[in-house]
Amino acid sequence: MGRYLSQRLVQGLVVILGVTTLVFVVTRMIGDPVNFILPLSASEEQRAALRADLGFDRSILSQFWSFLSDAVRLDFGESTYFRNEDALGIVRRFLPKTLQLVVAGMIVAFVLSVPLGAIAALRPGKLLDKFLVTLSLIGLATPQFFLGQVILLFTSVKFNLVQFGDGPWTHLIFPALTLALPAIGRLTMVVRSAMIDELNSQYVKAARAKGVSRRRIVGVHALRNAAIPFVTLFGWEVIRALAGYTLVVEAVFDWPGLGDLAILSIRERDFFLIQTIVFVVAVMVVLVNIVIDIAYKIIDPRVKIA
């Protein structure tokens, strides 16, 4: 286990290094950020001075080296858009809002997909099952932004239900639902499929022959085994949400999170901020990946981690 974990950590570090390198190289090609910081009327000397100040006059390699050596100390420089503010500090300020959304969305996905999938699996091919499968497919096919817009239209305009931005939880539920939709579709299918397999297995037949109650068979025996494929896919959904899909939801609902910040920093050519955001996201993705592997091992003792 220890050796395995360290292997995964090294792999995670390679991922983080790869992402940061890619973004570093790519952002250096965006165009001169100095033009975005200074007003049009700025003189050529002022531009050159700022360029030197921010280090953009040095060679790419030397810029990259100092970026890396600073990044190791978690110093990502200052944002050029939010003047003189530490980039990591800004990310830290926006991150909680995104995490809130991801956690709420994943809870919604979990709470809905497990019972829906299990119910569909009880009578495969019957009306309720067909209905749930069709619903899942539609959920998968709907663009998230579109669902968000429809929700926005019905709640805030037609019925004046929710005022976004206030209320302790009401303002969270619809963005969370929007974020969760494709996950609900995929996870419901997985739970359903896994449950069908489990309910047809020998051990369920044995339990039934012994007279174990149906509720216990479904709730205890089958669900537990069906959890094994579920956990992996659930982890991927968390990763997908973290790795950028909150961006869409944040744009639709004006949710002031990391995704909004990312779009802003790309628009404003804020190199240091972009790099910081990507770095933080990559670290989160790597960590979640490792957590999934551990969870997998705990749930299914048969899995040998080598």
Add this chain to the structure above:
Amino acid sequence: MSGTATDEYSAHQHDVDEALLAEQGMEGRPYELRASTTGLFSELRADKAGLLSAVFLFIVVFAAFAAPLLAPYGPVEGNPSTSSIPPIWADGSWDHVLGTDTQGYDVLSRLMYGARTTLLIGLAVVAIAGLFGVVLGLIAGYRGGRTDRWLMRWVDVQVAFPGLLIALIMIAVLGPSMTSVIFVLSFNGWMVYARMTRGVVLAAKERPYVEAAEMVGCRPRRVMFVHILPNLTSSLVTLAVLEFARIILAEATLSFLGLGLQFPEVSLGVMANGGRDAFFSLPRLAIIPGVVITLIVLAVNFLASWLRVVFDPQEREKRFAAGATTAATTVEGVM
């Protein structure tokens, strides 16, 4: 454990097939009854959702690619005097069936031209990412050893990238155009093909016919492309179709965020983005493209499940045998 979209897709697809199977109520019917009617279209006729999807997609593709001939107006033809004309169901006229947008452009015409762009992007990305991924997967699987390790490590690392974020940054660098959208989506999407190809190659490599081909002196390239590649057809076609659906959603998302294609180009995503401007006063400008995207993606998904049954004899057998054992199948691909 490997974590890619392919795995999810196949798990998902498995369920689609099962659902469709159940729908047809063919439980326990002997195989011979149907054996005489094998073939693409008899399968399709038996598959109601698939048939409906195929018809719908045919109409969409035709309308999209014949847009210059069929569309009543150009994609950016109009002016403020023709703006915000209501659609036919809200006291509009036949001149603008779906009405016009805030710029005065005809929504139906834009939908046709937009679908054309979106479909072209989807096709291009599937072709480029597919080609790159398959070739790399073939090499990795066939060569094995160090080549395999390094190529698959590359795949693993890139799979863990935050794709959407990287895509947005790269498009900002390359400038918002159709070419850069295609490039970026291909860059983010080839890994799925590589993993799948490698898996199939690894399995095929041990087969006697590959050994035989090697023994009679076929070069590696010939073995890879002539002997091994045909094994991939069925899974590759299904994967490509599913990826196509994913790309359509991705293009829509990028353009919706205002960072994909941009005026005067028109795609379904660009239209969705345009719908944001007057969202509360003219919601139909957001709803029409949204519904069209959803329907296309849904239809492509149904079509993929039909293709899977048509192309894959094993899948077919499962379908016919399933009546007797009620889905005593495995959740393939999930692990």
